[in-house]
Amino acid sequence: GAGVSQSPRYKVAKRGQDVALRCDPISGHVSLFWYQQALGQGPEFLTYFQNEAQLDKSGLPSDRFFAERPEGSVSTLKIQRTQQEDSAVYLCASSSDRASGQPQHFGDGTRLSIL
């Protein structure tokens, strides 16, 4: 597609459940990022992929968060044993090259609500 696509747009889960969020980046984009945006805040970096390699996961808040991009295109962010503090909008972004300063292009996000 023309832009970054994320699904589902909204997800409601009970505390303790596992969730999986999907990101389909712009075709050909090597770099893929996941961000977490809490209410009233700017996005905060979670993890970065270059093709299928996860090169930076310094922003993942706990070992309950796991991300993968097995074929270098679609990525999935998984949160295990969800907690209320996981409630946020999860944004995916892609770019042609992280190092060059090319802008990141964002999807519309998944709004996750943990009850």
Place this chain on the structure above:
Amino acid sequence: AQSVAQPEDQVNVAEGNPLTVKCTYSVSGNPYLFWYVQYPNRGLQFLLKYITGDNLVKGSYGFEAEFNKSQTSFHLKKPSALVSDSALYFCAVRVNYGGSQGNLIFGKGTKLSVKP
């Protein structure tokens, strides 16, 4: 540590008047700076960036930003605001070193409200 500050939570402007949304930054080395806009329930849309060159950068939808190295600022401007410009605006700086080089650090955002 690298950081971005947006000192105003909200900016109110009358339609047709000029607008400015402020951003200051702290980086090691030369800054790569970005402005994004976010409409309700949408992702961030890229407006413009400063990498090098002219201090006045022109972007989408008539927006421009002025890079000021001495004041470490990168304020977003538009000569004549539209009601449709009402949205949340984020300033971001690129991480310049280490294993996170290339990632973006965002400010808290500034809500722009343009009244008819």
